[in-house]
Amino acid sequence: MAPKLQEPAKRNSKNRTKGTLETKPIQSITKEVIKECIISQVIPSIKAKWSNTEPKDIIIQQDNARPHILQNDHEFAAAANTDGFNMTLICQPPNFPDTNVNDLGFFRAIHSLQDDKTAKTLDELLANKMSSFEELTPQTLNNVFLTFQGCYSEMLKVKRGNDYKIPHMNMGRLQRMGELPESIEVDPQLVRDSLEYVTMAENDAGYAMSL
Numbered sequence: 539m540a541p542k543l544q545e546p547a548k549r550n551s552k553n554r555t556k557g558t559l560e561t562k563p564i565q566s567i568t569k570e571v572i573k574e575c576i577i578s579q580v581i582p583s584i585k586a587k588w589s590n591t592e593p594k595d596i597i598i599q600q601d602n603a604r605p606h607i608l609q610n611d612h613e614f615a616a617a618a619n620t621d622g623f624n625m626t627l628i629c630q631p632p633n634f635p636d637t638n639v640n641d642l643g644f645f646r647a648i649h650s651l652q653d654d655k656t657a658k659t660l661d662e663l664l665a666n667k668m669s670s671f672e673e674l675t676p677q678t679l680n681n682v683f684l685t686f687q688g689c690y691s692e693m694l695k696v697k698r699g700n701d702y703k704i705p706h707m708n709m710g711r712l713q714r715m716g717e718l719p720e721s722i723e724v725d726p727q728l729v730r731d732s733l734e735y736v737t738m739a740e741n742d743a744g745y746a747m748s749l
Contacts, residue, residue: 544559544560544561544562545559545560545562546558546559546560547559547560553659560660560661561659561660561661561664562660563660567605568605569604569605569606569607571605572605572606572607573607573611573613573614576598576607576614577613577614577617580598581617581618581625584596584623584625585621585623588623594621594622594623594624595624596623596624596625596626597625597626597627597628598618598625598626598627598628599627599628599629599630599638600627600628600629600630601629601630601635601638601641602629602630602632606629607627608627609626609627609628609629611627614627633700634700636686636689636693636700636704637689637690639682639683639686642682642685642686642689642704643681643682643685643686644679644682647674647678647679647682648667648670648671648674649670651670651673651674652666652667652670655669655670677713681709684707684709684718684719684721684722685704685705685707687721687722688704688705688707688722689702689704689705690724691705691722691724691725691728692704692705694724694728694729694731694732695728697732697735698741
């Protein structure tokens with residue numbers, strides 16, 4: 539969701555009186571806007587909600603949009619690595635949305651709840667987005683993460699490229715039967731085959747470019 543600004547209305551209308559604060563979207567999302575959002579909103583929210591009994595090593599994943607901040611940004615590190623937290627930034631592989639759990643299913647699940655709500659103003663739209671986020675059940679998010687893990691197994695099978703199908707595991711049925719796994723196990727032989735594949739000289743990008 540894009541950051542927003544609130545400005546007083548310049549004139550009266552049937553929807554509000556002059557001076558009423560109106561939400562205005564930021565038209566240009568720059569690196570500075572993204573950095574401010576992460577430092578002033580994302581990091582404090584993580585710290586506020588994080589359990590004291592859990593390890594505080596946290597990875598924040600970005601896609602490869604140009605406005606996103608660099609992984610070695612000093613201002614990010616100064617804000618993120620306090621209070622015992624160790625937060626790092628990584629970027630998903632380019633052109634591979636299935637490696638980002640948000641793009642894979644989390645955002646879609648929120649959108650499906652939001653579709654049942656109507657909005658006439660930007661503030662109502664934002665309120666619908668936030669209420670849909672709050673209504674999302676932990677079980678739905680758990681299912682998204684299981685699909686996310688399954689995608690990685692499918693990626694290992696095809697070795698490279700994206701010519702694979704997102705796995706469907708009938709999670710609703712497994713849950714009703716009490717057989718829904720906490721995580722997806724990867725076939726050990728598949729792991730061994732994948733490690734052998736990536737160590738072959740012909741699959742090294744630097745090696746290929748030198749030929």
